Amino acid sequence: MANLQPVRGTRDIHPDERQRHRFIEETARNVAARYGYTEISTPIFEFSEVFKRTLGDTSDIVTKEMYTFEDKGGDEITLRPEGTAGVARMLISGGLAQDLPLKYFYRGPMFRYERPQKGRFRQFHQTGIELLGVPEPLGDVEVIALGASVLNELGLLSKTTLELNTLGNAESRNSYREKLIAYFNDFRSDLSEDSQDRLERNPLRILDSKDKQDQNIVANAPEFSESLDGESKEFFAAVTEGLDVLSIAYRLNSRLVRGLDYYCHTAFEFTTWELGTQGTVLAGGRYDGLVGQMGGTSTAGVGWAAGIERLAMLAEDIPEEVRPIAIIPVVPELQDKSLEIAQDLRSRGFTIEFGYRGNMSRRLKRANKLNAIASVIIGPDELERGAATVRNLDSGDQQEVSLEVLADHLKQFS
C-alpha cells in the first residue's frame, strides 16, 4: 500500500464524473427498455472456468489479462473481464432456456489486468445488452439498431462510424482460417514479430495489424468474402438489408475481426476518432456458439457492450444535478424553526440545503457555491407575520411569502 494511492488502473469517481456516468447508464437503460430489454445483474466474479471455457485459450484476455485468485475455500475465482460469459452462465444455471427469447440489459464494473491508457483502466465500467434465442438476422439488426439509438440519444452517433463485418458460420470461418494460414506462411519471415506469433494463435488478428510491413502483406491476402458459404452470405445480406431499412449507416470492413473466440456471423464496432488509439466505444456481435461451448443447450445470442468511461469522455450535454434551495436562518434562535421548514419541504420533494454554521452572509455564499437556485430566508420580522423571504439567486429578486403557501411558491424553482 504505497502512499494511500488507489491501486494502479483504478480510480475514485467524484460527483461530477459519476453524474456523467449515470447519465450514460440511464440513457442506455431507457433506450434498452423501449426495445423490451430488462435489467439484470450477474456477480462480478465467477469460477475462472466460466471465462476460460468461453473466451478461448488463445485470447489475450485469458492468457494475460484476467484478475484471478484462489479464495479461502480453494476455488479459483476470476473478476469478470466482460459481461457476456456471466449472462450465458446465468442462462444455464437458471434453466432459462425454456423462456427464450430473452432480452437483457446490464451495467457494472469489469476488470482486466492491462497497462492503463487513455480510456483504458483495470477497473472500468460497461453497459451492454444480450439477445438470447434469436438465430434470425433480425436479431442482429435489432441489437445494432439499439446500439445506434443509445449513441444517438447521447448525441454521439455523429462522432462515430459503424464498422461492420461477418465472420460467417463455423465452417466458413475455419476454411478462411486455413487459407489465411497458407497465405501468410509464405511470408512468414517478413511478418512482424507480433504477427508471427498471431499466425500460431489467432491468424485473423494479422488482418488488423498496425505494422506497415504487415499491412503490405495483408493487402493481397485472401478476402473473407471468398470463403463465405451460401448460408453465411445470405445471413449477412439480411443483416445489411435490415440496417438499410432503418437507414443506419455502416462501413463494411473486411479487416474487422474479434478477439473473442465465440463470435460468428456479424461483428460490429462503433468507433470514434476522438479518443486516440482507444477509439472503440460500443462493440459486439453474434455468439451462437457460446452457450453450447459452456455446456448448455446450444442457444443463439447477439449483443454488445459499451465502455462507459469512453462514452463519458465524449458526451457533451450532460444534464446538471438538481439545484438545491437553501434555507437560511437570520439569527441562531431561528435555527430550530428553519430546520422544521427544511424538513417539511424535503418531505414534499424539494432538494434542500441547510447551511450548518455562520452568519447570513456566509450562508448565502455557501448557497451560491452549491449552485442553489433560491434561498428561503427565515428572519424574525417576517416570521412575526407568518412569512419568510424567498430570494431568487439567479436574478437577485426577492419577495416575502406566507409560510402557508411557501411550498407552492417554491414550485417555480423545480
Added chain:
RNA sequence: GCGGGUGUAGCUCAGCUGGUUAGAGCACUAGAUUGUGGAUCUAGGGGUCGUGGGUUCAAAUCCCAUCACUCGCCCCA
C-alpha cells in the same frame, strides 16, 4: 509485458546551465459587510519539491533506482 514523455501548494503552472527562509494565479479561511450571495479590496493558512539512494561545501535543479501518471505497441469497451 515492451518503448517514449512527465512528476514543485487542492488545481494550472513558474523556478535559467546546482547557491541562503521555494513562488504566482485560481481555490480555501477570515475581515471590510453585526438581515443579503455571485464583484472588489485586505490579511492569513497550506508544499517531506512523487519516493529512496548517490555526487557535492551546497540538490527542486545533476546521476541511479523505484512508484505514479501520460502517449504509443500488444489487446480491447
